[in-house]
Amino acid sequence: MTSIDFSIEVDVPAQTNVDFYNSLLQNQPVHVLDVRNPDAFQRGTIEGKSNLTVQNLPYYDFVEDADAAVAQVSSDRDIVVVCAKAQSSQFVAGILQERGYRVSYLEGGMPSWGNFYDVRPLLEAPFGQIIQVARPARGDVSFVLVSDGQAAVIDPLRHLAYYRDAVAQANANITLILDTHAHADHISGGPALAAETDAPYYLHPYDAIHPMDMLPAQMPYQALTDGQRFQLGQLTIETIWFPGHTLGQVNFLVTAPDQSTYLFTGDGLFLESFGRPDLGGKGETWTPVLYQSLFQRLPAMINDQTWILPSHISHLDEGDGEGRFFAPYGQVRRNNAAMQHGTREDFITFVLNNLPVFPPQYIEIKRVNLGLFIPDEEKASELEIGKTSVP
């Protein structure tokens, strides 16, 4: 056994979330060494593309016997060490650096990575802009639409500064806040953003009843109706009821003056999969409803050129492969796993056989989103630990 120096090395280079995210998007060969305990690792770690490798080796193995632990780090790639905060990853990175490894540590650790937002424009046209506000570690995506100084926010996440900044940068004011449905996997920023801006917050009334508790929402909202239209500068936004994932799930179809169309699908249709219909505890009765939405309602409202812009991704290769998570419907129709099952029976079997585990905290998150329970910051981030579960 070797005795080790217990002082923490601090001259190891830190990696910011921005740089780290870009290296993941560019599919650089990176080896992530997650030094948290195995339970934390099991609940979710870093995910990337094909060239990312991830290894779990708790920091206390390095405390116990540094040489034995280092011998298990097989990679000759650039190593990024991550942990629960950042001190343990600095400690391990220091040990590796001393032994000649090319190593850095992720600044802020996993909580900071989980709360990292990436904001990038998807479209900049004379009639307006579409800005994507994504939280990549969770797979959550939201959008800001801008036209003639007015902004609509679709499915805002709970860290509101990113929307304020994006809208200010576009010289616009928020005039409309839309949730495609009552979210179960993350806390909506909609009601809080409405309180802050005086813009109305819209939700379909079917989703304003908690499906498990059968209790009505306690927060202020405006009730959406199927077919309801909004004018945002030069853009028309049409509400299209799209039940299945939830009973009050809607899509927002945006039509520009050049007749190009953009469908914000929330959790109705993802680029490669579908919004699970079991989170109300009624998977078997809601799946046929999802079938109707996907195969009967959807084709009537769009064409193959319509952009599909969902509120979740399951991996970073989706969309254009460079962090812009949308695709034309023609491509989604060909590539989406669920859309290959066109008959009712086939679809129902496929969906019910491909449901991931039901995360228990989803029931509580929906309570938060309906104003039935108000968490403090610690509880809010605890509820949002890990990645959103997409089939």
Add this chain to the structure above:
Amino acid sequence: MATTFDHTLDVKGAKCPMPLVKSRKAMNDLAIGEVLRVVATDRGSVADFQGWAKTARNVELLEQETVQENGQDTYVHYLRRTS
């Protein structure tokens, strides 16, 4: 608090990895069979000490408890040197 102990290590305020690093060091100075009581404020120490004790040489985790001290949660770990 049924567990008796021979030494106490106060790592209140220390952040991960220091509670565990200092505990490892302190365990090396214990006589075989002696028990170290570690008092930490880092909540992550609870799961980390469990994981560590599974693989560590000569360390047995006897008990863990959460104790309120001046309105703050402290996490107390009892570790026995086994060899």
